[in-house]
Amino acid sequence: MAQQVPVTVFGGPTALVEYAGMRFLTDPTFDGPGDYELPGGLVLTKTAPSRITPDELGPVDVVLLSHDQHSDNLDTSGRAFLAGVPLTLTTGDGAERLGGTARGLAAWESAELSRPDGGTVTVTAVPALHGPEGAEAIAGVVIGFVLTSPGQPTVYISGDNASLDLVREIAERFGPVDTAVLFAGAPRLPVFDGALVVLDGPQAAQAAQILGVRHVVPAHCDSWAHFTEGREDVVRAFEAADIADRLQWG
Template identity: 60%
Template sequence: MVAVGGPTVVLELGGLRIVTDPTFDEPGGYRSPSGALLTKTAPAALTPDDLGPVDAVLLSHDQHQDNLDNSGRAFLQRVPLTVTTPSGAARLPSTTRALVPWAHLDLPRPGGGSLRITAVPAQHGPPDCESVTGEVTGFVLTSADLPTTYVSGDNASLDVVRHIAERFAPVDTAVLFAGAARTGLFGGALLTLDSERTAEAAKILRARRIVPAHFNSWQHFTEGGEALREAFEQAGPTDRLVLLQPGESATP
C-alpha cells in the first residue's frame, strides 16, 4: 500500500493493483459544484507513470476535484476498469462500472480466483446532504484468502460505519478518509470523519489496521496527522494506526 496524497492510495491485493480516487494535479485552486473554492496545497508524491499497470480504480465520486481532478480523469482513460456510483458512471468513460450500495462485482486475479468489490454506503456530510454534495460510495474488498479491506470514500457518518460493520466486521484494513473536511456548506459541518470519529470507526469496525487517507494536501482539511495520533492515543490502542505521508508505504 502506497499513499500518493489526498485520497489517492495504491493497494496491492491478490496480484492486483488498485488505485483509489486518482488526483495528480499540481497545487492550485478548484471550484466545486457548490461554488466553494478548494485549494490544493501539495503535489502528489507519484505520477500516473510511476504506478505501472493498474487493474482498477475505486472512485468514491467524480463531482469534486479533490477526489477526481483533471489528470485523474485522463488517468481513467488508460485504466481497464473504474468502479463508482451510478450517477458518476453516466459521466465517465465506457470502462466505468456502476455499483449501487451492497452490490458487487468479482475482479479476476492473475493467479486464479477473484477479488470481490462490494459498494457500500457513504455520507459526504450531515444527514440528507446528498442533494448538495451528490452521490458517494465506499468499497469493501474481500476474497477467501485475502484480508478484508474497507475504503470509506468521503464519509462523515458513524451510523454508516455501523451498517458496514454489521456485514463485514472484523475488518483487517480500513482506509478511512479523515481530515475533518469543512467548507461553507451546512454551516461548516463535517464533510468527512474528524480524528475522534476516525478512532471510533476503528473500534466499530474492529479493524486490525487503520490507514487514514485524505487528511493532507488540501486546505479544507482541518485536522492532520498530529490530531489523528492524539485521537488514537486517547482512544487506544495506538498500534492499529498506520499514518502514511505522501510517498510512504506499508505492507499488510
C-alpha cells in the same frame, strides 16, 4: 494469518492497495497545487502535489472512485488517468458521466473480478454520507468499498464518509475488518454551515473500534486547504483511544 495488505498513500484520497495480486487505486488526484471552482462559486484549493506521477505509479488494475463530482477526489490529471485503466468502479451517476471503462455500483452491490492466479476478488460498494444528514442533495451520492477474496483479509475503503451509523452497518455485514483505509482530515465547507463532510480524528478512531480493525491507514488528511486536521490530529485521536498501535502509515 494472511499477510498484511500493502497500502501506499500518495496524498489526499489517493492510495494504492495491493490486494490478492491486483493493484487498486483510490480516487486519483495527481495535479499540482491550484484552485478548483465548484458549482455555486465554492473554490477548493490544493496545497501540495501528489507524491507520485502516473508514470511512476505504473499499471493499475482497478480504480475505486468514491465519487467523481469533486476535484479533491478526481482532478484533471486523475480524469486523464482513467482512460488507461481497465476498470473504474464508482457510483451509478458517476459511471454515466465518466463513460469509458467506468462501471456503476449501488450501495451493497458487488462486482466479481478475476485474480491473476485464477481466483476472484469481490468488490462491494458500501454506503457513505458526504456530510450531515441530507447531504446527498448538495454533495451527491458517494460510496466506499469492501474487498474480499478467499484466503485474503477483508479491506474497507471508506471514501468521503462522515457517518458512523453507516460504519456500523458495514461492520455488521463485514466485520471484523483486517485493514481499513479511512478518509479523514475533518474537512468543513460553508455550504453545510461548517459541519464535517468527512470523519475527523476522534471519529476515525471510533470507526476503527466499530469495525474491529487490525490495521488503519489514514488518507484524505493532507494536501487541501479545506481539511482542518492533519496526520498529527489522527495520531492524537488514536492515542487518546489507546489504539495507536493499529495505525499504519502508507
